[in-house]
Amino acid sequence: MGALLFALNALLLFSELAFATHTGGTWHYKFDVKLKSVKRLCNRKNMVTVNGRFPGPKIMAREGDRVVVEVANNVQNNVTIHWHGIRQIQTGWADGPAYITQCPIQTGQRYVYNFTITGQRGTLFWHAHVSWMRATLYGPLIVLPMQNASYPFGQPDEEVPITFGEWWNVNTEAVINQSLQTGAGPNVSDAYTINGKPGPLYNCSAKDTFKLKVKPGKTYLLRLINAALNDELFFSIANHTITVVEVDAIYIKPFNTKTILIAPGQTTNVLLKTKPHYPNAAFFMSARPYLTGLGTFDNTTTAGLLEYEKPNSSFPSTNLPIFKPSLPALNDTPYAANYSQRLRSLANSQFPANVPLTVDKRFFFTIGLGADPCPKNQTCQGPNGTKFSASINNISFVLPTTALLQAHFFGQSNGVYNTSFPNNPPFPFNYTGTPPNNTFVSHGTKVRVLPFNTTVEVVLQDTSILGVESHPLHLHGFNFFVVGQGFGNFDRNKDPAKFNLVDPIERNTVGVPSGGWAVIRFRADNPGVWFMHCHFDVHLSWGLKMAWVVLDGKLPNQKLLPPPSDLPKC
Numbered sequence: 001m002g003a004l005l006f007a008l009n010a011l012l013l014f015s016e017l018a019f020a021t022h023t024g025g026t027w028h029y030k031f032d033v034k035l036k037s038v039k040r041l042c043n044r045k046n047m048v049t050v051n052g053r054f055p056g057p058k059i060m061a062r063e064g065d066r067v068v069v070e071v072a073n074n075v076q077n078n079v080t081i082h083w084h085g086i087r088q089i090q091t092g093w094a095d096g097p098a099y100i101t102q103c104p105i106q107t108g109q110r111y112v113y114n115f116t117i118t119g120q121r122g123t124l125f126w127h128a129h130v131s132w133m134r135a136t137l138y139g140p141l142i143v144l145p146m147q148n149a150s151y152p153f154g155q156p157d158e159e160v161p162i163t164f165g166e167w168w169n170v171n172t173e174a175v176i177n178q179s180l181q182t183g184a185g186p187n188v189s190d191a192y193t194i195n196g197k198p199g200p201l202y203n204c205s206a207k208d209t210f211k212l213k214v215k216p217g218k219t220y221l222l223r224l225i226n227a228a229l230n231d232e233l234f235f236s237i238a239n240h241t242i243t244v245v246e247v248d249a250i251y252i253k254p255f256n257t258k259t260i261l262i263a264p265g266q267t268t269n270v271l272l273k274t275k276p277h278y279p280n281a282a283f284f285m286s287a288r289p290y291l292t293g294l295g296t297f298d299n300t301t302t303a304g305l306l307e308y309e310k311p312n313s314s315f316p317s318t319n320l321p322i323f324k325p326s327l328p329a330l331n332d333t334p335y336a337a338n339y340s341q342r343l344r345s346l347a348n349s350q351f352p353a354n355v356p357l358t359v360d361k362r363f364f365f366t367i368g369l370g371a372d373p374c375p376k377n378q379t380c381q382g383p384n385g386t387k388f389s390a391s392i393n394n395i396s397f398v399l400p401t402t403a404l405l406q407a408h409f410f411g412q413s414n415g416v417y418n419t420s421f422p423n424n425p426p427f428p429f430n431y432t433g434t435p436p437n438n439t440f441v442s443h444g445t446k447v448r449v450l451p452f453n454t455t456v457e458v459v460l461q462d463t464s465i466l467g468v469e470s471h472p473l474h475l476h477g478f479n480f481f482v483v484g485q486g487f488g489n490f491d492r493n494k495d496p497a498k499f500n501l502v503d504p505i506e507r508n509t510v511g512v513p514s515g516g517w518a519v520i521r522f523r524a525d526n527p528g529v530w531f532m533h534c535h536f537d538v539h540l541s542w543g544l545k546m547a548w549v550v551l552d553g554k555l556p557n558q559k560l561l562p563p564p565s566d567l568p569k570c
């Protein structure tokens, strides 16, 4: 164990000393948000980065440790950073979504994110959480098991973070601005990336290819992260089977597959066992989207290379044959459904699945797209001359101009939010059949209040208004259990009988099936204001979001702590 710790510290010392120090159980990082000129495809642009790196630096910590990240904003944009999947128990001030838990860090300002990692270990990531800034501001967040603990799947020989992203040749803020203005869908990305590199299947891009160099007969833990903005991805490595062992920093019952599916906001740990002997070949590892919505999407493929180290110099090193994986069709919903059915919590005595067996509060949320009427003096380019919008229970969430958490903590909710978020949609209809004639949504900053320790069940029902689509729903502050999912309309009389309350997958982001539903359960044991939203940034921008206000409990360790003194002001 001491050796491992030494190795860790050495790693930090030699590669990341510039921004990280580790003392006792606390890890200190410095994030300098600044512009950097980056070239991809045939195009160079000035991009917002952390410390000039793309993707951003890797954050490492151990379960039980404290993480302190000082973020200095040296760009013209507003910035916040979210520690995606970290529960932030009592420390909602460090969660990061702009106007939910904090005002943005404005140009020239700093803010220190300070939190401990309790009861969690695995692969997560950090990303900006304001507008579309996360297009370039993201990086891995790796929580190692405690020093006395080990993985339930055996120690791999090496660990490699593999982060998927999306690249636009233009400034992504201009892309979302234009979409919100015209009402049309935003311009799609120009490439997908693996660790910031699009790979050889794009123009001017062969030199920007991620290469994983491996030795035969070893086991590699690949920490896969989907940081793309608007696309779920299939991923596969040619001629190799991988073993899925963890999702969203929760150990699962291992299973073998050729292809995984990963939605934005999700993480997946897989074991890659390399071939026993040098294969005299190279292999693509490829990702391309799983697409369900209507409209235009980036349907390109990113590829990296799996390269075996030559056993000796007599083997040829150039012109090796390259094998390509076959990925499911872009719209292969049966594959997606079958894959998600295979995910089961480990649910053993060391890592139990604490599924709430009784439910205090039930909610039925319709999620999907809708429209806003075109302003009188404008022409709009959304469906039938309207503007695209998105909603939960027909409410398109409006961000306030100050942070909800501040308003809540200081008892100043008046004029900021109201607590009337509905338990059910305004009227029932055949959610996945012929849509109602009126597709317009309402707008508001509405939240739902939950007493401390309430057990909650939410049916997430996709709608066919403007087309069915798989939506990756993400909840801040909690993991939830996905106790059921299916296609069509959720049936309150029949479907609960089929719920899995024994070993359902526990995670923080669920892909709600296209034209179907998913049912989640969680225990509201973390006081604060917690965002729940679609992790497609385009739907997030259009309003597919809401917030839960979880009240303090009676005991001191059940209360939201006071805000740090440097909390940004609006």
Ligand SMILES: *[C@@H]1O[C@H](CO)[C@@H](O)[C@H](O)[C@H]1NC(C)=O
Binding pocket: 068, 112, 114, 115
């Ligand atoms: C982080 O929070 C802890 C606990 O409140 C506090 O003791 C510590 O001083 C904080 N560190 C920084 C750098 O703000």
Ligand SMILES: *[C@@H]1O[C@H](CO)[C@@H](O)[C@H](O)[C@H]1NC(C)=O
Binding pocket: 146, 148, 149, 150
């Ligand atoms: C490791 O130590 C922590 C506290 O120091 C303890 O709670 C935990 O049960 C231990 N885990 C194992 C696997 O021994």
Ligand SMILES: *[C@@H]1O[C@H](CO)[C@@H](O)[C@H](O)[C@H]1NC(C)=O
Binding pocket: 171, 173, 174, 177
């Ligand atoms: C996008 O819109 C925001 C707010 O209206 C504005 O501050 C920003 O300059 C715009 N950015 C670009 C690149 O158009």
Ligand SMILES: *[C@@H]1O[C@H](CO)[C@@H](O)[C@H](O)[C@H]1NC(C)=O
Binding pocket: 170, 174, 175, 178, 187
């Ligand atoms: C989006 O694409 C259209 C058509 O190619 C182009 O005219 C427009 O400038 C693009 N918008 C941005 C923000 O790049």
Ligand SMILES: *[C@@H]1O[C@H](CO)[C@@H](O)[C@H](O)[C@H]1NC(C)=O
Binding pocket: 238, 239, 279, 281, 323
């Ligand atoms: C890779 O898989 C292809 C198709 O299944 C097969 O033809 C080929 O022989 C395999 N190559 C290696 C080196 O495993």
Ligand SMILES: *[C@@H]1O[C@H](CO)[C@@H](O)[C@H](O)[C@H]1NC(C)=O
Binding pocket: 296, 297, 299, 330
């Ligand atoms: C990918 O999208 C392009 C442009 O929208 C389209 O022309 C092409 O047919 C699509 N390819 C596939 C395989 O769907």
Ligand SMILES: *[C@@H]1O[C@H](CO)[C@@H](O)[C@H](O)[C@H]1NC(C)=O
Binding pocket: 375, 377, 378
């Ligand atoms: C449309 O009218 C509104 C209010 O009358 C005004 O604020 C806005 O600037 C106008 N927009 C355009 C594009 O003229």
Ligand SMILES: *[C@@H]1O[C@H](CO)[C@@H](O)[C@H](O)[C@H]1NC(C)=O
Binding pocket: 383, 384, 439, 466
């Ligand atoms: C647009 O209007 C036409 C004719 O009124 C209607 O058939 C169609 O369903 C509408 N499309 C959308 C997306 O609302």
Ligand SMILES: *[C@@H]1O[C@H](CO)[C@@H](O)[C@H](O)[C@H]1NC(C)=O
Binding pocket: 430, 431, 432, 433, 434, 489
């Ligand atoms: C909903 O619409 C679908 C598609 O038209 C149809 O197959 C289904 O029977 C309808 N369900 C109900 C409950 O009416």
Ligand SMILES: *[C@@H]1O[C@H](CO)[C@@H](O)[C@H](O)[C@H]1NC(C)=O
Binding pocket: 434, 435, 436, 437
């Ligand atoms: C939509 O409008 C048509 C014609 O006005 C009407 O016959 C139909 O019942 C309406 N459908 C719904 C779902 O409201």
Ligand SMILES: *[C@@H]1O[C@H](CO)[C@@H](O)[C@H](O)[C@H]1NC(C)=O
Binding pocket: 453, 525, 553
């Ligand atoms: C929460 O409620 C459960 C019963 O549903 C109880 O067993 C547990 O002790 C409570 N937890 C806290 C922290 O109050």
Ligand SMILES: *[C@@H]1O[C@H](CO)[C@@H](O)[C@H](O)[C@H]1NC(C)=O
Binding pocket: 076, 077, 078, 103, 104, 106, 401, 569, 570
């Ligand atoms: C940055 O945030 C502040 C505080 O909310 C706001 O007043 C300002 O308009 C924002 N600036 C931009 C460029 O969005």
Ligand SMILES: [Cu+2]
Binding pocket: 470, 471, 472, 534, 535, 536, 539, 540, 544
């Ligand atoms: Cu969505």
